[in-house]
Amino acid sequence: MTVDVEDWYTSSIDLFAEAEGDHGRPPDASVLTNTRRCLELFARNNSKATFFILTTVAEAYPELIREIEREGHEIGVHGYQHRLVYRLTPAEFEEDLKKSIAILRGIGVRHIHGFRAPYWSITKKSFWALDILKRNGLRYDASIFPIYRELYGIPDAPTRPYEVIPGLMEYPPATYRFCGLNIPIAGGGYLRLLPYRLLKPMIRRAGRQGGLVFYLHPYELDPTDVQGVGSPKSLKSRLYLFQQMLGRNGNPQKIGKLLATTRFESFAAAYGMEGWNGRAS
Numbered sequence: 001m002t003v004d005v006e007d008w009y010t011s012s013i014d015l016f017a018e019a020e021g022d023h024g025r026p027p028d029a030s031v032l033t034n035t036r037r038c039l040e041l042f043a044r045n046n047s048k049a050t051f052f053i054l055t056t057v058a059e060a061y062p063e064l065i066r067e068i069e070r071e072g073h074e075i076g077v078h079g080y081q082h083r084l085v086y087r088l089t090p091a092e093f094e095e096d097l098k099k100s101i102a103i104l105r106g107i108g109v110r111h112i113h114g115f116r117a118p119y120w121s122i123t124k125k126s127f128w129a130l131d132i133l134k135r136n137g138l139r140y141d142a143s144i145f146p147i148y149r150e151l152y153g154i155p156d157a158p159t160r161p162y163e164v165i166p167g168l169m170e171y172p173p174a175t176y177r178f179c180g181l182n183i184p185i186a187g188g189g190y191l192r193l194l195p196y197r198l199l200k201p202m203i204r205r206a207g208r209q210g211g212l213v214f215y216l217h218p219y220e221l222d223p224t225d226v227q228g229v230g231s232p233k234s235l236k237s238r239l240y241l242f243q244q245m246l247g248r249n250g251n252p253q254k255i256g257k258l259l260a261t262t263r264f265e266s267f268a269a270a271y272g273m274e275g276w277n278g279r280a281s
Helices: 030-044 055-060 062-070 090-106 128-135 188-193 196-207 235-245 251-261
Strands: 002-005 050-053 074-077 162-165 168-170 175-178 181-184
Touching: 002 030, 030 062, 030 251, 050 055, 055 062, 055 090, 062 074, 074 090, 090 128, 128 162, 128 168, 175 196, 188 251, 196 251
Parallel strands: 002 050, 050 074
Antiparallel strands: 162 168, 175 181
């Protein structure tokens, strides 16, 4: 299980024309409450996760990151400004990455093994980012979604863990193969919009081929946490906001069912990464 730790507005910046220029702003305080809800849910169901931290959250709430570690979860990097990787230059991406790692190290995180790009935005246009991750000491990436979407995805990418470049592993989110296509079942909007009675057999069948990677955002445990964008004016923004509202009330229950029926681990624990003992450093 993985958690992208960010508030809803930050996760949606590049999807609303009205929100341009807000990259790197301080997170909404709801991220603190909702991340603690995640911790309570994992503790109740005896599961662990990798928390990919947007480091504006770490700046605002350093004790939250220490709390995540104390609970035995892994800390990974989700960047600082939540910008699409393929819209950055390599130098801008590396600066953002180094800043994020420095912030996490500064609050006491010793073992930082992995990275997830905002919006899954390591695509064929931004493969150069993988060398930068490796150069900065990371051991794995979890950003390549093996589907096609306008914003992200590499539909012909492997659907199981693989070495994406020498010395760097890739852990893709879960998909279900149907009629020659990869159907996303890993979490987020896909979990929110698909009926659980349909998802359950898809997850079970896909899981027979090996371990599956799932993800969630803290705000998905709070149906009221859609705020900050105001009143979108463009049709595209209004449609996106409408889509974000669909299925939100039932989503916490779906996530709870998934956790109650499956025991999850972090990447570091599942793959025995060096220096990892499941406790705070």
